[in-house]
Amino acid sequence: MATEPSTAETPEAYDQLLSKVKRINNVEAASMLLSWDQQVMMPEGGTPARSQQLSTLSALQHELLTEEEVGDLLDELEGETLSPEREAVVREVRRDYERAVRVPTDLVERISQKTSEALPIWEQAKAENDWSQFAPHVEELVDLKRQYAEHVDPDADPYEVLFADYEPCLSLERAEEILTEIRETLVPMIDEIRDSETPITTDAFSGQFDTEVQEEVAREALTMLGYPWERGRLDTSSHPFSTGTQFDARVTTRFKAEDPIDALTATIHEFGHATYNLGLPDDAYATPLGEHRGLSVHESQSRLWENHVGRSQAFWERFLPTMAEYFPTIEEMTPREAYESVNQVYEDNPIRVEADELTYHLHIVLRFEIERALIAGELSVEDVPEVWNDKMEEYLGFRPETDAEGCLQDIHWSHGSFGYFPTYSLGSAMAAQLFQAAEADLGDVDALTREGEFDTLREWLRENVHRHGQRYETNALVREATGEDFSADAFTDYVTEKYGALYDLERV
Template sequence: MASTDNTQHSPEAYASLLERARKLGNVRMASMVLAWDQRVMMPEGGTPARAQQLSTLSSLGHDLLVDDEVGEWLQSLEDESLTEEQAAVVRELRREYERAAEVPAELIEQLSAHQVESQQVWQEAKAADDFDHFAPALEQLIDLNRERAAAIDPGGDHYRVLYEDSQPYLPLERVEEIFAELREHLVALIEEIREDGRELPSPFSGHSYDEESQRALSEDALDLLGYPREHGRLDTAPHPFMSGNQFDARITTRFKEDDPIDALTATIHEFGHATYQLGLPKDEYGTPLGSPRSSGVHESQSRFWENHVGRSRAFWELFLPTMKAHFPHLEDVTVEEAYAAVNRIYPENLIRVEADELTYHLHIILRCEIDRAFVEGELEVSEIPRVWNEKMEAYLGVTPETDAEGCLQDTHWSYSFAKFQGYTVGSVLAAQLDAAMREDLDVDGLVRDGEFEPLWEWMTDHVHRHGQRYPTEELIEVATGEPLTADYFLEYVDEKFGELYEL
């Protein structure tokens, strides 16, 4: 793909616009590093200063984007003849400009500062199991987000505006259609498994796993998968995440003393996110062509590596000896036992990030339903714990005993809304990409042999290298040959769990 740096035949306005995009990208990357530090290394008392720092950078980025010159450059380019890559850059920057230009800079500063403060309050509330401690911050955050949504689209649907922040060019209606398919299909499949009554015991249960050995296991997994240490690092965080760009993609995980699979799968999941960042064109850093497409596409990469690779039988044929080397008491565990253990379902689980591959999506669906009702003013802050518990009982048959295990478990509402769809969109797209990849590669054979580079290269060729060249729906068709569909995901789970549970 041609580099956007090749502007010798481009309009002067385009060259100026591209330079501004790179400056804006650098401001955002600086904010990302500060946010990473806050969640990983910053002392608790640093919050007041960090809030001011990120607020200033957010305001600076906003000013760079909505400057009158940007509007003039975009207007002058409307009738210019541009290459496909240049037209994509202009499309993406015009979309950002038009959404941001209506939002007052003061509101951006307020929102950014409050997000930082809210994350600290959320951490305190979760640790103390005290939703009332978080409620005022959440109330203020929703008011600021509604104000921003109203500025972008006066009289419009606040929830749709916020949804389009992270899922541009993928209609909310299409996502809700997919969610309806999944809700009907997965509830029935989970109920069938429950009625059958077959249990898949875990040979990993009933033991203690020290953090040092678990970390070494995660490091070995990253080395095996090909994570380039000169471009990343592994740390711990209360809520695992990845942060970075094509030069610096950092991973976090967390360790549970009684469950080594939790940290391992979280590490592989975040590695998947890192592959996307590291696979973006390096010479397009700071421009839309060097940026990921959407949260749903990003999640497809982490879900592919976590579920279609890390939970595969082929992976455990390869990796089980490494696990036994770190934990000798697992010496007698077989590949089939390990494979079954990492894929068993446990609907009684309360925590989304610890959920199995099937029930996970019911966790997402209930969050989206609560999220939308809250944003649209149909649900008061004080009602969230009750509604959360009711939906957990309805969808999963369990009720949290504490808010820390319920509506306080996720960090998302401390900084944003209308973002949860990306997790399930990612799983659906991961299955579709996996099916397309298998037309070209012997995926299981490569995994069994520890040859992961061809998988990463395939994803880079079909997804990563395009950056934001294509709108979301078009990128999915370019990568897989067809529009987004839930068919491949439903076929995948039917085959996988039908075999495991002998349905």
């Protein structure tokens, strides 16, 4: 699946295009590292310079992509007979090129500078629980992103344009259908769970857990799952994330003494992202065949490891004894108690990243609706806290006590990432579909998990998803891996089965 070596039959234009694309992607990789550093290492005073550096790199990346010669090379190559891999490269560059040429460089530069400035302001506003500090910056970002969407396609729904920056190969309509199916499955299920009288363990991990020891546990988990430390590292940041390339795929998490599961599941989630990056072919680095397929697919990888592996009873049978070595207070816990506790459906958790697998998606629906209204100009930024809390009450039955636990909790808007959130739910659905297919191919994956054997699953994912890079568009990739079109069916089956058993629900 990697880029083929140049041969006598390689059109010269293809090599020229590829060399331009490599430059663009290397500039992007540099930006990603600068952004990782800003979130993990940079002293706070560094922001003004970092903002300029990032906006310069954004502008350069944009200028390199929109060079007239790129358009000419694409035109020339679209007239040639190419191998399917090369056709895919041309298709991907064409898509990026078409969007980029419509957007003026100075707007790209302004968005980058603004997001870089907004990051520390969001951090402070969150720490001080003060939406009003962050609001003017959100307003500016909404405005800039609306301008951006207008440039890309003045006739389209601007939110659809923004969504395509994160998931370029699925229509917003198809995405909404999947989100709707998820919601329609979950809402009655959550109601039923709230009415359920089946007692499940909810407090197995109560108490205080030293955060330095938690970090050692997170490292143990990563090592057990097969994280290659020679191509990665674990750090802490206020918002867990993963970034990098097939050569250097880093993860971050953060530790809270009162909740050791939060850091652990976040670490496993980010491991899934990193594993995807690491599975992209080395020799296609910085080309479309060595880049991820978009954020729905990326999120499917993190969800698969977080939920289908990390929240399985088999995982706890394997990992609990290790964890108990670090935390003797949990020595008496059974894997079943751990399993129930990490899968409990919360009654009043306001924080998305701490949510269970079910209510999680209602957090997403809420954000999706608020973002669409903001971008459509139907909701003013100052009203966000109230609308947020109203929707929380409507979907989840309670109001957050503070904005820090409400509309200030996520980093995404400080990045200007409007349209990103839906990919989280799409990723969950795709994770379920991929896991089902992996089980069909590999047999009892839980049995492997119980043995601490994670290579087989990782290799299956590499073979069926990672190594293709952008060879296929999203739905085609899912079809290639699973034999079916992408849908929410496997997810519906999975949650119905799992939570039906946990809470002894009537199966639908």
